[in-house]
Amino acid sequence: MEHSPPVVGITGGIGSGKTAVTDQLQQLGILVVDADLAARVIMEPGRPALAAVAERFGNDILLPDGQLDRAALRRLVFADPEQRRWLEQLTHPLIGEEILHQLAAADSPYVVLSSPLLLETGQKDLCQWIVVVDVPEAVQLERTMRRDDNDEAQVRRIMAAQLPRAERLARADAVIDNGGSLEDLRAQVEALHADLMRRYAGTQAD
Secondary structure, eight states: OBOOOOEEEEEOSTTSOHHHHHHHHHHTTOEEEEHHHHHHHHTSTTSHHHHHHHHHHOGGGBOTTSOBOHHHHHHHHHSOHHHHHHHHHHHHHHHHHHHHHHHHTOOSSSEEEEOTTTTTSGGGGGOSEEEEEEOOHHHHHHHHHHHHOOOHHHHHHHHHTSOOHHHHHHTOSEEEEOSSOHHHHHHHHHHHHHHHHHHHTTOSBO
16 A cells, blocks of 8 residues: 655755755655745746735736746835735645645655745644754855845844744754755765665555
């Protein structure tokens, strides 16, 4: 009898380097379901969520091609907690449905659910194992400012909306320290994968 593969949640604060970890796991043959990509899917032109956002914030929130201007929306909602709550109430159930759809199609020995809000939402309840990718907060700040062209105040607002670093670490079953070199990160991910294969490779069939 076939079973759905176990779900390994991977999370971390903004700028922690989750994508570098999940990219390597994909190269090792593991399916990755990315909550950020699911959030993009539900906001595609023609989808009800994008129409609701445009109705609330106006068409200035859209790019000329009809796509969502994510940077503009981020600035609005992280400057106003009420607007952020409204957006979360709209999008979180839809993102959850898209994640479940993608998880149901998984066929690797285990499947990764990568999400920046894994521990802040019900997404954690989908997971059998939680991995936190960790860097010092100063590194989060510097990396995110450079990557996303956000100012320091904006990045700090985003960080404040996530769990405190200490609480994230306290909830982890395993931690990847991404404060070092790429070689060091690669070795940690390979060790994590080997451990997860030992735990889960035999759980898909009776």
